[in-house]
Amino acid sequence: MDTVAGTTVLITGAARGLGRSFAARAVAERAAHVVLWDIDAAALAEAAAALTAAGVSRIHRYVVDLSDRQAIADTAAAVRAAVGDVDILVNNAGVVRGNGYFWETGDRGDIERTMAINALAPMYVALEFLPTMVAAGRPARLLNIASSAGLVANPRMSVYAASKWAALGWSDSVRLELDQAGHRHVRVTTVCPTYIDTGMFQGAKGFLFTPVLRQDEVVDTSWREMKKGAPLVVLPWTSRLNRAISGLLPLRLRDFYLNAVGVYHSMDEFTGRAV
Numbered sequence: 001m002d003t004v005a006g007t008t009v010l011i012t013g014a015a016r017g018l019g020r021s022f023a024a025r026a027v028a029e030r031a032a033h034v035v036l037w038d039i040d041a042a043a044l045a046e047a048a049a050a051l052t053a054a055g056v057s058r059i060h061r062y063v064v065d066l067s068d069r070q071a072i073a074d075t076a077a078a079v080r081a082a083v084g085d086v087d088i089l090v091n092n093a094g095v096v097r098g099n100g101y102f103w104e105t106g107d108r109g110d111i112e113r114t115m116a117i118n119a120l121a122p123m124y125v126a127l128e129f130l131p132t133m134v135a136a137g138r139p140a141r142l143l144n145i146a147s148s149a150g151l152v153a154n155p156r157m158s159v160y161a162a163s164k165w166a167a168l169g170w171s172d173s174v175r176l177e178l179d180q181a182g183h184r185h186v187r188v189t190t191v192c193p194t195y196i197d198t199g200m201f202q203g204a205k206g207f208l209f210t211p212v213l214r215q216d217e218v219v220d221t222s223w224r225e226m227k228k229g230a231p232l233v234v235l236p237w238t239s240r241l242n243r244a245i246s247g248l249l250p251l252r253l254r255d256f257y258l259n260a261v262g263v264y265h266s267m268d269e270f271t272g273r274a275v
Contacts, residue, residue, distance in 0.1 A: 001139050001227040003029050010035040010079065010086045012066060012125060013093030015043035017198035018145065021219040022090050023047065027055040033083045036061045037075065037093070058083075066093050067116035069124050076128035086129040088141045088226075091122035096200060096272055102158040111159050118163035123170060133186045134178070140186045143226040144171040148194045148239040152246050152258065156267035168192065175231055187229030191222045194239055195266070203271035207262030210238040 009026040013019040014036035026034045034057045038044040041063045048061040060082060064075040079086070095117050097110035105111065122144055133140035149157055150164035168190055175188035195201040196213045206212045213235060225233045234240045242263065246254050258264050 001141065001229070004088055004227070005030040006032050007087035008033040008035065008083050008085065009088040009090070010037065010129065011090040011092055012037045012121070014038050014061075015040045015047045017200065018196070018215060018219055018222075019090070019092040020047050020051075021215060022092060022143075022223065023051055024054065025219065025223045026088075027051050027057045027059075030055065031057045031088075033058050033060060035079055035083065035086070037064050037066070039063065039065050066121035066125070067113050069120070072121065072124045073128065076125070085132045085136060087133070087138070089126065089129050089133075089143070090226075091125055091142070091144045093121065094118050094145065094147075094200070096157065096160045100156060105159070114159050115163050115166070118160070119166035119170070122167055126174070130174075130186070134183045137185060141226050141229070142171075142174070142186065142188045143222065144188065144190050145222070146171060146190050146192045148192045148234065148242075151192055151234065151239065151243045152263065154267065155264050156270065164192075172232065187226075187231075189222070189226045189230055189233060191218075191225075191233045191235070192239065193218050193235040199273045201270065202273055203269045205262070205266045205269065207266050208238070210236060 004026055009031045011019050011022050014023050015038035023034050023036060034051065036044060036048055036059065044061050044063060048059045052059045062075045062078065065071050095114055097114055126142060130142065144167060146168040147164040149161040150168035154161055171188060171190040178186050178188065193213055194210055195204045196215055196218055198215050218235060221235060222233060234243065242258065245257060249257065
């Protein structure tokens with residue numbers, strides 16, 4: 001897939017950050033329809049207006065709470081009625097809660113909301129559109145934004161890590177299922193970045209040879225690899241190294257190494273932002 005021109009692209013968490021940048025890429029490549037999902041109505045309206053002014057793509061916006069499975073189903077039905085099938089689905093929406101140890105969790109609802117949005121919503125959204133991608137027989141893409149937290153355990157983000165481990169396992173398994181079933185026109189790309197300068201991880205620190213990533217670099221790489229149909233994108237190279245080391249070293253040596261390079265203290269001063 002050299003370009004998304006003429007296709008229908010749907011992006012969750014599209015009002016700001018990575019999602020809005022993905023939408024801008026779709027508009028720049030002259031996608032026929034760009035469908036924006038987000039829970040923030042005001043930010044979504046502003047993003048839709050800016051994207052409409054930026055190109056010829058038709059912009060469609062939907063306010064949807066991705067922690068609500070019925071809301072996902074209802075909104076997906078509205079999308080199908082308005083624009084038909086989706087060719088490219090970007091599961092980008094995500095949340096992170098808390099900055100303490102797991103047993104210090106005050107609001108139990110944060111656990112359910114984190115798992116619902118980060119782990120379950122991508123599955124439910126994909127179920128709404130993936131069957132028609134398979135049946136249509138034309139090139140299609142599923143881009144799932146996971147996290148390097150799905151590759152390596154990390155203190156002070158246990159629930160977030162759990163949600164991203166789930167997202168990564170599901171996403172890559174679906175990739176294998178499509179290949180095994182012979183539906184190679186549908187490619188799944190899973191992206192696992194470290195902290196990005198979107199504000200979502202405000203206060204989190206980079207670690208040895210691993211600065212906080214720039215949003216545009218993550219989007220550029222993810223978009224390019226998605227079109228190529230690459231299975232897994234891990235950013236930056238140090239995350240690939242840490243993943244390899246974690247698989248090779250005995251557990252205590254792994255912990256010693258990741259603690260020494262700063263991974264295990266990268267969330268010590270996390271504040272985040274309200275969603």
